[in-house]
Amino acid sequence: KLANHIAKTIPDLGGVCDLSDEDERAAWLCRIHVGEVWGIGRASLAKLEAMGVDSIADLRDLDPRPVRKAMTVVGERIIHELRGVCCLPLELMPAQRKGCAVTRSFSSRIEDRATMEQAVSAHATRLGEKLRRGGLGTNHVSVFYHTSEHDRGDPMRSVSTTVTLPEATNDTLALIKAALEGVTRTWREAPGDRPWRYSKAGVITTDLKLLEESQRALIGQLDRERSAPLMAAMDECNRRFGLGAVVPARAGLETKRTWSTKFEMRSPRYTTQISELPTAHA
Structure with missing residues (x-):
């Protein structure tokens, strides 16, 4: 320096x-x-x-x-x-990730349970991809969703819950099941004529651990031998054909997600999207 x-x-x-x-x-x-x-x-x-x-x-x-x-x-x-005395050791290996979260604000308000389930399923799908990238797993998933304080006059509601799994996993299907359980626990119909209009949802997990070193469950053990090749095939398809090319049906087709975040002000992705490369005209 x-x-x-x-x-x-x-x-x-x-x-x-x-x-x-x-x-x-x-x-x-x-x-x-x-x-x-x-x-x-x-x-x-x-x-x-x-x-x-x-x-x-x-x-x-x-x-x-x-x-x-x-x-x-x-x-x-x-x-x-x-004086030349080293006080902090050099980290040759990055520290293991401790937590992971996938949260998004919706492009339009969500009022029905089916759409909310699709949204948290999509977030759980993305969470599984992140965990598998690091060889990590989790045995619990926290789900939250809430209305917006900027929607003046609308009823306000904010909920969250944590669903525990029998053992650590990064299987997308198991994570989706846990996320849907979180919605089942917390979903309520509005008491009046005006529904709750949710603006954001997410899935969060902490205390991540290396999947290969995690303890297996005595009861309710997950089928990792079947899950691993299935998840590897899905990840490979998404790497080859683009993120979201293959997703579980509960997550919905990306082109038909009415709640997806809008990216109208996003800068062009010149290095990752061929369709967004600048065009030179003679």
Whole structure:
């Protein structure tokens, strides 16, 4: 970061700064204001200036103990890092995903149960695709849907529930079944003449785990041997022919989903959609 800052602010270097030499690096630390250090904000800068700190070298040479009192452990860590001591280990592998959610606002309000079931089934289908991509599974699915606070005069309602599965899975059919159970638990007809007009729904799951390492159920065990090749075939079709080419019937055909999110203001997808490539005219 120091080399990058110097290369950008000193035109004579031509955009290249090499700080591999220790003496060269130390010389630059004396010339750059401490406020340029990443992690030193306005409040921290005022505290350091009160300690007589002006340059990065001044900060590096401070006693870490008073800095920790003034700037917490973050300030002490900065001092050690300026001295070449690694305080945070390098993560060579990305952390495993802990949760996953698929939520969408509807392009038009949903008033009937059948359409709501189709919407949450489509969300559960997308959730299964995301889980399989990481080899993850879940043993519970939370379903929610609610009306919009911007629909003035309409009755308001917001509900959510969590459905527990017998064991962790990423099978789309099992996730859809759980999502539909969530709708069954929470759906109510409006008491008056005016129906609830729902504006958004979603499915959420947390505490994800690697499917191959998850514990199998003693009772109600899912048929993974049958599910795995079926899900793999569906994912391959969607990769080859486009997202949504093959979906369970409960999720509905994408071209006939009256509730789907509108993308009227979306930027052209030049890198993923051939039909949206710009056309040059002679």
